[in-house]
Structure formats: structure tokens, C-alpha cells
Amino acid sequence: MNETINRRKFLKGSALTATATAATAAGVITAPGIARAAPVTLKMQAAWGGGIFLENAQSYVDRVNSMAGDALQIDLLPVDSVVKTSQMQDAVHRGVLDAAHYVPAYWYSKSPVASLFGTGPCFGWSSQEVLGWVYYGGGQELFDELMASLGLNLVSFFNSPMPAQPLGWFNEQITDAAQMKGLKYRTVGLAADVLLEMGMSVVQLPGGEIQPAMKSGLIDAAEFNNPTSDRDFGMQDVSKHYHLASFHQSQEFFEVTFNKKKYDALSPELQAILKYASEAENSNFYWHNTKRYADDLNTLRDEQGVNVYRTPDSVMAAQLEAWDVVVERMSGGDAFFAKVIESQRDYAKNVLGYLNLNQPDYKLAYNHYFG
Numbered sequence: 001m002n003e004t005i006n007r008r009k010f011l012k013g014s015a016l017t018a019t020a021t022a023a024t025a026a027g028v029i030t031a032p033g034i035a036r037a038a039p040v041t042l043k044m045q046a047a048w049g050g051g052i053f054l055e056n057a058q059s060y061v062d063r064v065n066s067m068a069g070d071a072l073q074i075d076l077l078p079v080d081s082v083v084k085t086s087q088m089q090d091a092v093h094r095g096v097l098d099a100a101h102y103v104p105a106y107w108y109s110k111s112p113v114a115s116l117f118g119t120g121p122c123f124g125w126s127s128q129e130v131l132g133w134v135y136y137g138g139g140q141e142l143f144d145e146l147m148a149s150l151g152l153n154l155v156s157f158f159n160s161p162m163p164a165q166p167l168g169w170f171n172e173q174i175t176d177a178a179q180m181k182g183l184k185y186r187t188v189g190l191a192a193d194v195l196l197e198m199g200m201s202v203v204q205l206p207g208g209e210i211q212p213a214m215k216s217g218l219i220d221a222a223e224f225n226n227p228t229s230d231r232d233f234g235m236q237d238v239s240k241h242y243h244l245a246s247f248h249q250s251q252e253f254f255e256v257t258f259n260k261k262k263y264d265a266l267s268p269e270l271q272a273i274l275k276y277a278s279e280a281e282n283s284n285f286y287w288h289n290t291k292r293y294a295d296d297l298n299t300l301r302d303e304q305g306v307n308v309y310r311t312p313d314s315v316m317a318a319q320l321e322a323w324d325v326v327v328e329r330m331s332g333g334d335a336f337f338a339k340v341i342e343s344q345r346d347y348a349k350n351v352l353g354y355l356n357l358n359q360p361d362y363k364l365a366y367n368h369y370f371g
Helices: 002-030 051-071 085-094 112-116 127-136 139-150 190-197 207-216 227-233 260-264 268-302 313-333 335-358 362-370
Strands: 040-046 072-077 099-102 154-162 168-170 184-186 201-203 241-244 252-259 307-310
Touching (some): 051 072, 051 227, 051 268, 085 099, 085 154, 085 252, 112 190, 112 335, 127 139, 127 154, 127 335, 139 154, 154 268, 184 207, 190 201, 190 313, 207 227, 252 260, 268 307, 313 335
Parallel strands (some): 040 072, 040 099, 184 201, 241 307
Antiparallel strands (some): 099 252, 154 252, 168 241
16 A cells, blocks of 8 residues: 555656646746846046056956956057046046046146145155055045045046156256256156255156157156156167156055946946956056066166166155155145145054064165175
């Protein structure tokens, strides 16, 4: 009897399973296809027409595209493809561009506070520590507050800690700050105010116009950012005196900015990719660019006849004094500027206090092995 019942249960269960399977198969055949979200394409313009910085921008874009797959892709456009560099921020704000890759100093005219995010005073820190302040010291929140106060429809991330920028190219070796007085010099951001305080006449020019301006005599001296870009611009053809080390822009990094409406419309997963690709680019930039800078500096010096000097400490001390004047003046006229400076000072005093106590003198070790 038990065998008969079990057999009936088995046959009944088999029939039900077969019916369910058939129904499932029919459902697969007859159910409409599930709609997928349309792939998102963002148009990003870079402030760079070529060279290593355009490579860096492409590296960020490739990182995003690789992680996002079919869901999101960024198309990178070189400088001036849609608007001029000076118009890029407004273009992203208005939605003419979806995104931009540049540096905050390029929109310094909107607010001097912009320059504090990468081209501000040196409190003994490098670009690495300034990015630490952005991510963990309240810097990002202050930046977002600045965006809100300016009414800008933007979301920005920061990446790629740059080494200190050279003082730049001159018609003679600079051994004293007095030699710089009266010279027509190219720089950007708050560095312009600092060098004006030191007695220079400052012109703010896009990167591609620096070499022709010095060649024609429009300017007497100039800096851009690094040996690789300077060599690409052909600065070695208009000057043979190149000074490394300076406090005028001793820390800087890229800003990747997105139209906020476009950004908010993305899924949380895609928003995270845009953010974390920016963070990942920090390491890639430093590893990649420092090697290139070192190689190109060697080429400038050893093959192209450039005299390479370290800027005298007396000149850099004069820069720090000029920074003090500029910061005090700006803080007195702008409460938000003063607020950001106070936040930066607090972070630098704390973190650099630890680092300066803990870090060995790496130059001592370098000289021990290499002379």
C-alpha cells in the first residue's frame, strides 16, 4: 500500500513539475523583454590640447569607462573643442558641457577662494596633504559650500597630487629676489597676487601661449607646471635658465567637475565610479608623472643645454613673506576666505606636526648613496 501511495505521489509530483516547466518555458517565450536603462554618455572637455596633462585626463576617463561598461561612457574632448578654457566652468554649469577636467585656479576670477583648493599658501604641506585636507579635513565640505554660495550647478572631485611647480624660466640665473622686481611674469591664481607683492608684473596666460609670449618679449619670465610640459612647449628654445622649487604654487591638483543635474540623475553605483575613479587616479598620476618629469629634466639639462638651478632659499623666504601679506589682506575682506584658511592651518599644523617628527631626512639618504 505504501508503495502504491508513494508511486501516486511521485507521478502527481512529476506531472506538476512538468506543467510548471512548460508554463515557465511559455513564459520565457511570451513575456515581453525587460527594458534596460539607456547607456549614458557624458561629454567632458579638458583644459589641455595635448601633452602629459591630456594623457592624465584620458587616464581618468579610461578608468571610468572600464568600470562602468555599457552603463556609462565619457567622451573626452581636447581644449577649445566646445568653449574656451575660461568658459568651461560656466559651460558645465549651464549643461553645454557635461563635465570638465582642469584646475581650480582657472576659475579664480569667480572667487579667490578657488585658488585655496590647490594653489594656495604653503603651510609646510605638499599636494598630498592638501588632498588629505580635502577628503578628511573638511575641505570638500567647504568647497561644496563655496559652490552653493556662487550658485553653481556643479559637483567636483579632486585628484592627482602634483609636485611643487618650478619657479620657471628666466633670461638669467636668479640668485636674489631683487632680480625679480619689474619682470613681466606668467602665472595663475593667487600666485599672481604673491608675485605682484614681490614687485613683479604678472600676466595670466593659457599654457599654449607662454612660449610665444616669451619669445616675442611680451613676458620676461614664466612658469607652467613641470619639466615635461615645459619641454613640450619648447621653453628650452627661448630660455636656458630653469629654476626648480618655489612656494608660489607648491601644491596643486586637478579638478574633475560635473553638471550637478546630470550627476544627480545617475544611479548611486555610477556616481560612486566617478568619485572613486578620481581617488584611484591619485596614485596613478604620481607614479606615472614623476618618472616622466625626471626623465625630461635630464633631457633638458644633458641634451638641450638648459642650466638647471634650485631656487635660492632667500627667494623662497621672500615668497612666504609675500604670502603672509596676501593672505592677511584677502582674509580681512572675505570671511569665507578666512574660514578656509583657518581650516587649512588647523589641518596642516596637526598632520605636518606628526609627519615632520616622524619622517627621516630623505635627502640625507639620497646624498649618502648618490652624492
